[in-house]
Amino acid sequence: MDRRFAIAPMMDWTDRHCRFFHRLMTRRALLYTEMVTTGAVIHGDRQRLLGFAAAEHPIALQLGGSDPAALAESARIGEGFGYDEINLNVGCPSDRVQEGRFGACLMLEPKLVADSVAAMKAAVRVPVTVKCRIGVDDQDPEEVLFAFAAEVRAAGADALIVHARKAWLKGLSPKENREVPPLDYAIVHRLKDVHTDWPIVLNGGLASLEQARDNLGNLDGVMLGRAAYQEPWRLIGVDPMFYGEAAPVASAKAAAAAMIPYIEREMAGGVRLNSITRHVLGLFRAVPGARAFRRHLSVEAVKPGASASVMADALARVVDSEADMSHIAA
Structure with missing residues (x-):
């Protein structure tokens, strides 16, 4: 899987219409769904929740959940729909997500995350990845992120995408959690120095393709979120800049x-x-x-x-x- 450039999973934004639109401007970017909970995957309208156009490949399904068995079943279902990757959300800080015991609060339970990754890996043949924060609340990222990464890698995770900010589970709204905690790109690069042969992708606050390229460094990829969605014209430059290929559209x-x-x-x-x-x-x-x-x-x-x-x-x-x-x- 080529991870040089990806468009982040974003709730209420990266639905199938959005992804089809983005794909018109870049053939190569790795696309992600909105986060879908395991309960919705197992019990909901799967075609509505998981259906996508063949043109969207390569595309990853992001799951929200904390029960290893339910995550394994959801991963199996996702693989059956044709997704190229299954990703576990360990970064969303919303109250609703915390009440469901998933998202960023799982940074406090690395063993559970590792068990979930192992269960999904046993259930599917496509890559299983994790998207996390550098820590939550008063955690020390220098301790937490490196230990968390080691645990999920040992469980079989095929890559780690790091949103380079802490998440504050109390006191900040989800919007504030995307903007207020300071960015720390350097810690993600230091993490890669430890895991030279394991894919690590940088996410968080990247506002342009040029900034993303300049922060790639020793990493395996970069992931843009709001900049890609709010100013989608930027995506026309992805294939030329990151892959040395012509864009699929001229304008x-x-x-x-x-x-x-x-x-x-x-x-x-x-x-x-x-x-x-x-x-x-x-x-x-x-x-x-x-x-x-x-x-x-x-x-x-x-x-x-x-x-x-x-x-x-x-x-x-x-x-x-x-x-x-x-x-x-x-």
Whole structure:
């Protein structure tokens, strides 16, 4: 699995429509689902929760849970759907997640995480990975992160993705936990110095492709989250910068145009227009017509009877001279 560049799993954001859109701009980035709980996988509408388009490969399923048996069963189901990787969330700090005894609070239970990884590894043939924080609350990351990594590696984890901030389980909201605790990229590089032959990926606060590239160093990969979602035009630069290959589209406008047949197919199956177009609002930056594009989609896509023509009409508001976005400063 090539992990040089990945787009982070983000709740309410990286659904299948978002991932299809992102894939139009990068063939090579590793995509992740939103976190799906084991209860939802085992008891819920699996096609709705886990279904994805073949074009989304390579794609990883992120699971939330803390029961090794349930995680193993969910991993089996995910592998059956065709996912290329199963990832365990040990980083989400929300109260709801803590109440379910999973996410970042599992940093306090490395043995349970290791048991969960071992159970999933025994259940599937695809890679099993873990996404974690550098610690929680008053933990010392220099002690906790290195011990945690050693334990999950010994259990068979195929890679570790590290969000290079602590999570505060009490006192900070999930949004604040993505912004307030200071970033510590250096500790992730030191961790890699210990595990030279084990894939380690850096996540957290990376705001541009250039910053991600500059922080790659000795690591196996970088993962962008909000920067990739809120300003998706950046993704056109992923394949040239990280893989030495041409981007699949020449411009952000071409990516938007390529979404129209997808929108038509999905709406024919009953999907609401706004469920798709909400993911493309940040596609244009510093381009004449960008604001009109966003405004048109925001107003018209939510109206009853809205069709794919709304996307075409919004796109017509962007000037035709718009070319690739690589010249725009980060």
